[in-house]
Amino acid sequence: MSDHNKVKITKMDYSKDRAKAKNPLKIMDLSLRDGHQSLFATKGRTEDMIPVAEMMDEVGFWAVETWGGATFDTMHRFLNEDPWERIRTLKKYFKKTPFTMLLRAQNLVGYRNYADDVARAFVDRAAANGIDVFRTFDALNDFRNFETVVPVIKECGKHFQGCICYSMTEPRMGGDVYNLDYYINKAKELEKIGADSVCIKDMAGLIAPYDAYAIVKALKAAVSVPVHLHSHFTSGMADMALLKAIEAGVDIIDTCLSPYAYRTSHPAVEPFVMALLGTNRDTGFDIKLLGAISEILERDVLPKYKHLLNDKKMSIIDINVLLHQTSGGMLSNLVNQLREMDALDRINEVYAELPKVRKDLGQVPLVTPASQIIGVQTVNNVVFDDENEQYRMITDQVKDLCYGLYGKTTVPIKPEVMEKVLKGYSRGEKPITCRPAEVLEPELEKAKEDVKGLAVDMDDVLIYALYPVTGKRFLKWKYGKEEPPLEVKPKTLEDVKTEQDLIEKALAGELVKKSEKKAPPKGENLRTFNVFVDDEYFEIGVEEPGGSPVVSYVQQMPASASVPVIPSAAPAPPRPAAASVSPPIKKSAPAVRKKSDTDGTPLTAPMPGMIISYEKKIGDSVKKGEPVVILEAMKMENALPSPAAGTIKAINFSAGDSVAKGDVLCVIE
Numbered sequence: 001m002s003d004h005n006k007v008k009i010t011k012m013d014y015s016k017d018r019a020k021a022k023n024p025l026k027i028m029d030l031s032l033r034d035g036h037q038s039l040f041a042t043k044g045r046t047e048d049m050i051p052v053a054e055m056m057d058e059v060g061f062w063a064v065e066t067w068g069g070a071t072f073d074t075m076h077r078f079l080n081e082d083p084w085e086r087i088r089t090l091k092k093y094f095k096k097t098p099f100t101m102l103l104r105a106q107n108l109v110g111y112r113n114y115a116d117d118v119a120r121a122f123v124d125r126a127a128a129n130g131i132d133v134f135r136t137f138d139a140l141n142d143f144r145n146f147e148t149v150v151p152v153i154k155e156c157g158k159h160f161q162g163c164i165c166y167s168m169t170e171p172r173m174g175g176d177v178y179n180l181d182y183y184i185n186k187a188k189e190l191e192k193i194g195a196d197s198v199c200i201k202d203m204a205g206l207i208a209p210y211d212a213y214a215i216v217k218a219l220k221a222a223v224s225v226p227v228h229l230h231s232h233f234t235s236g237m238a239d240m241a242l243l244k245a246i247e248a249g250v251d252i253i254d255t256c257l258s259p260y261a262y263r264t265s266h267p268a269v270e271p272f273v274m275a276l277l278g279t280n281r282d283t284g285f286d287i288k289l290l291g292a293i294s295e296i297l298e299r300d301v302l303p304k305y306k307h308l309l310n311d312k313k314m315s316i317i318d319i320n321v322l323l324h325q326t327s328g329g330m331l332s333n334l335v336n337q338l339r340e341m342d343a344l345d346r347i348n349e350v351y352a353e354l355p356k357v358r359k360d361l362g363q364v365p366l367v368t369p370a371s372q373i374i375g376v377q378t379v380n381n382v383v384f385d386d387e388n389e390q391y392r393m394i395t396d397q398v399k400d401l402c403y404g405l406y407g408k409t410t411v412p413i414k415p416e417v418m419e420k421v422l423k424g425y426s427r428g429e430k431p432i433t434c435r436p437a438e439v440l441e442p443e444l445e446k447a448k449e450d451v452k453g454l455a456v457d458m459d460d461v462l463i464y465a466l467y468p469v470t471g472k473r474f475l476k477w478k479y480g481k482e483e484p485p486l487e488v489k490p491k492t493l494e495d496v497k498t499e500q501d502l503i504e505k506a507l508a509g510e511l512v513k514k515s516e517k518k519a520p521p522k523g524e525n526l527r528t529f530n531v532f533v534d535d536e537y538f539e540i541g542v543e544e545p546g547g548s549p550v551v552s553y554v555q556q557m558p559a560s561a562s563v564p565v566i567p568s569a570a571p572a573p574p575r576p577a578a579a580s581v582s583p584p585i586k587k588s589a590p591a592v593r594k595k596s597d598t599d600g601t602p603l604t605a606p607m608p609g610m611i612i613s614y615e616k617k618i619g620d621s622v623k624k625g626e627p628v629v630i631l632e633a634m635k636m637e638n639a640l641p642s643p644a645a646g647t648i649k650a651i652n653f654s655a656g657d658s659v660a661k662g663d664v665l666c667v668i669e
């Protein structure tokens with residue numbers, strides 16, 4: 001930093017009353033949304049945000065991000081919390097700091113484009129419940145997907161922050177796709193459609209410090225609205241990138257309170273406060289107040305979440321981001337998918353194939369859901385393609401992408417791939433060029449009708465409209481029509497203590513295997529924990545009949561027991577190898593593995609998953625290669641082709657059944 005950037009300091013002063021800087025750096029805190037989403041799979045509960053809320057309100061943040069992204073999904077699905085209630089509750093404690101939400105444009109807080117009527121109602125309700133800043137992005141940077149939500153944000157008198165997803169095709173910014181001009185043009189486009197601020201959203205931590213400098217410098221010259229930088233620490237470059245951005249004149253940066261910082265999360269706020277102290281970008285924040293907040297979080301909150309942290313490795317940075325430009329979340333999804341297919345040894349082929357698939361499919365930014373779509377298709381190509389045929393197993397989401405349902409890809413999709421993918425596609429073989437939501441029928445009235453008698457207000461209806469299956473289940477919990485399962489209950493500090501004691505006992509060999517004796521009847525307060533000791537795991541029931549928790553039973557589970565995968569918005573942390581405790585996992589009833597009693601050609605499941613539907617009935621005739629079963633795996637739908645021509649002789653499962661790899665789904669004769 002050159003000398004004239006410095007403010008002359010007469011007294012080094014920590015206090016918040018110190019001389020105000022000329023151009024203080026503004027900071028948005030992400031601890032209560034992206035922070036716990038990045039580190040703990042979005043499992044943070046509202047009750048654990050309250051203890052520090054009033055103190056956070058005193059810091060002087062430009063805004064705090066409290067909602068959006070995966071919070072809506074995770075809260076109603078896993079935490080039995082009403083997502084709308086979180087905004088209202090936190091608002092009681094944050095009296096002056098504005099709230100930000102991350103809005104996935106027409107995807108809202110879900111994973112597909114919703115119809116315009118749902119999008120309008122959602123933004124309207126988010127504003128009414130207390131969201132002040134709508135940080136809006138589209139995975140493809142196709143701003144036509146902003147056209148419905150932005151006017152509503154404006155009508156509600158709220159701040160529209162337009163995001164550009166940061167992406168690269170080269171090891172550094174440049175090349176002929178994601179170069180400086182790309183970002184400048186996108187920023188100008190955003191300003192033109194009314195952005196109150198422009199944000200570079202670097203979700204994978206890819207931005208290198210000198211590229212951050214160049215972009216911020218260029219954007220400050222190109223647009224007149226404030227420039228904001230969002231970068232994840234994942235690769236280890238984010239602190240440097242933010243500092244260079246500050247030197248280039250960035251207006252706002254994103255950080256977390258230190259207990260929620262680093263790893264795949266964000267840089268911590270405290271070092272920035274100190275680094276800028278006494279300069280013309282001094283934040284003015286009270287470092288002692290920040291310290292006091294962290295202390296409370298460390299003592300009273302974070303012990304409840306520590307088990308969700310992936311701390312298998314010593315390193316807190318992920319070098320794969322530097323090597324392959326894949327984010328930690330994307331990488332763990334790829335690994336999970338390969339593991340389910342017994343193909344973990346092929347990860348290097350996946351790395352090699354990934355840029356090819358991405359290029360074929362239009363060089364889209366690798367951000368949810370595009371990163372998932374590209375990742376899953378890449379694994380499918382590696383596992384199922386052969387020298388004669390590429391793209392043998394195409395997911396429905398790739399079909400939607402090629403059709404244009406997500407928007408316009410950054411570069412055109414390879415024509416041969418497009419043709420193959422859209423062959424026989426239900427919406428048509430010719431892709432659309434209009435704004436995607438224009439082909440969607442209104443959805444709100446039907447949603448209202450579907451939950452008549454259950455939903456009380458529009459907020460309820462929207463929970464259902466966005467997440468029909470889990471949303472409806474949540475509404476039943478909310479209104480006492482169904483008992484919520486124990487695993488959605490919060491974890492207490494006493495639970496943490498109990499588990500730690502159990503782990504110690506397990507490691508000391510003091511846990512006894514289940515004897516032949518019949519177990520005593522289990523009480524209604526029983527909670528179960530899964531304790532993993534290397535490859536063995538124990539299911540432990542703990543009862544709290546009033547006093548301190550007592551271990552009620554310990555059952556050793558088969559060493560090779562496969563744990564069903566619960567679909568989760570954010571990647572679930574890999575199962576710990578050493579002793580640790582994971583929250584109880586709901587076991588789905590094992591599907592009946594029917595042996596086929598007929599001769600014929602079986603269609604077997606190429607991977608574990610859930611049956612979405614059978615496209616044929618018994619007795620129907622099929623051509624070879626015609627889709628017979630829709631199987632969902634890794635949240636992507638796969639149309640499984642018939643291995644032979646003939647007649648459907650047997651169908652062994654039904655919609656909703658979970659199947660294992662190799663299960664015979666149907667038989668063709």
Ligand code: CO
Pocket residue numbers: 034202203230232
């Ligand atoms: Co982020």
